[in-house]
Amino acid sequence: MQATKKASRTGLSQKRRQMRMRLWPLIEDEHLWLRTKSVGFTTIPRTLPIVNRILDIQAGKGFPVSATYLALWCHVFDEGFIEVRNSRELAYESGFGGPRAEATWKTRMKKLESLGVIQSKPGVHGDYQYILMLNPYQVIEKLYENKPKDFAFQALLSRMLHVGADDIVF
CATH class of the missing domain: 1.10.10 (Arc Repressor Mutant, subunit A)
Incomplete structure (x- = not known):
């Protein structure tokens, strides 16, 4: 079950990235605050x-x-x-x-x-x-x-x- 959730999240992440690239094609990753590339993040409930x-x-x-x-x-x-x-x-x-x-x-x-x-x-x-x-x-x-x-x-x-x-x- 855990592997399925992770695979599902990965697929959704790729889809969101593709959509972002379509909507903002000129914005490079270094202009975004990405959790996996920056420090100082924590995990909080989405709710x-x-x-x-x-x-x-x-x-x-x-x-x-x-x-x-x-x-x-x-x-x-x-x-x-x-x-x-x-x-x-x-x-x-x-x-x-x-x-x-x-x-x-x-x-x-x-x-x-x-x-x-x-x-x-x-x-x-x-x-x-x-x-x-x-x-x-x-x-x-x-x-x-x-x-x-x-x-x-x-x-x-x-x-x-x-x-x-x-x-x-x-």
Whole structure:
């Protein structure tokens, strides 16, 4: 099954490349930011915009967490683990500035932890030095366990089907 998925992805990749070449024939690869040829990339869920929307809704008015969650995804590696050595920098990347930047960032981290998408452990660099990124699909499924499935949840399921994610049993 895994070989079939990889072959399918390779075929689709070639088709997308051919289409791109037809639409933009004068643009060379060196003018594009290609993951396989550049460094500084990470793997994120293709559904992240919808996941972020759901997390913002679940966090409640006045506590948007999506920018903080995105910043965490930009720091995570394949082990699902982040070591935060500079919380001020991560606060800035999350969209917070000024004298209350770190305090605001910490409230968003606390909210993300209460929603269940992260777990944290303190260290010498602060309360959130070690972050574990949990599977957002499983967390969202649990958040909606005893609630009506709203438009955002249905949008997530639809996008998951489209990208082939099977972390939630439909």
